[in-house]
Amino acid sequence: MIVFGIAGWSGSGKTTLIEKxxxxxxxxxxxxxxxxxxxxxxxxxxxxxxxxxxxEAGASQVLMLSSQRWVLMHELRDxxxxxxxxxxxxxxxxxxxxxxxxxxxxxxxxxxxRVANGKPPLWPENExxxxxxxxxxxxxxxxxxALNDADQVARFILEYPQSR
Numbered sequence: 001m002i003v004f005g006i007a008g009w010s011g012s013g014k015t016t017l018i019e020k021x022x023x024x025x026x027x028x029x030x031x032x033x034x035x036x037x038x039x040x041x042x043x044x045x046x047x048x049x050x051x052x053x054x055x056e057a058g059a060s061q062v063l064m065l066s067s068q069r070w071v072l073m074h075e076l077r078d079x080x081x082x083x084x085x086x087x088x089x090x091x092x093x094x095x096x097x098x099x100x101x102x103x104x105x106x107x108x109x110x111x112x113x114r115v116a117n118g119k120p121p122l123w124p125e126n127e128x129x130x131x132x133x134x135x136x137x138x139x140x141x142x143x144x145x146a147l148n149d150a151d152q153v154a155r156f157i158l159e160y161p162q163s164r
Contacts, residue, residue: 003088003101004157007161009119009127012112014100017133017153021098024154033058035087037101064149072105094118105107108160110145110153113138 006014006021018034025032045052051062055075062073082090084105090096097106103122106150107129111122115136123129123142131143132152138144 001088001094002096002157002160002162003099004096004109004160005102005105005107005128006112007101007103007122007126008108008114009117009122010114012114012117012119013147014112017147017150018098018100020085021154021157024151025096025158028154028158030158031093032096032098033091033094035084035091035097035099035102037099044073053139098157102157108162110156112147114147130160 003010006018008014015036022032022034029144045055051064051073054062055073060075060077064071064073084099084102084107091097099105103109103126106128109126109128110131110133111126111129113121113123113132113134113136113137115134121132121138123132123140129142131145132138132140133145135147143156145156
């Protein structure tokens with residue numbers, strides 16, 4: 001399994017790039033999963049729904065399914081957030097896992113960098129950034145990938161040497 005991060009500051013275009021890279025990978029016959037870290041609480045459920053009521057009653061897990069999809073919600077309560085290794089174990093079999101966020105995780109990353117964002121690049125301080133996807137002229141010793149060329153980014157991810 002290839003595990004590759006897409007990192008960058010908020011508003012840099014990480015989600016958009018991942019959204020464009022996924023079809024490039026699946027078009028090559030690769031099964032793709034995504035892990036997205038949220039810095040704030042989130043809920044896929046709504047008050048009043050049965051599954052919400054089950055969680056509120058104390059269930060630690062609720063599995064909802066239909067003929068089109070399923071989702072397993074796990075309440076951490078006061079337990080710590082699982083680390084990246086555990087998160088990868090929770091995924092079903094796939095060829096490529098794209099990780100959005102997790103700037104400090106020890107996996108190779110493409111940094112999405114935009115000068116207009118007004119933030120410093122991550123690559124000078126982050127040894128896990130192995131390439132930079134940008135539309136700006138950048139003086140960087142790492143491979144530069146065209147931010148608007150998702151196929152180039154997908155090829156880089158697939159060709160990057162990894163411990164598999």
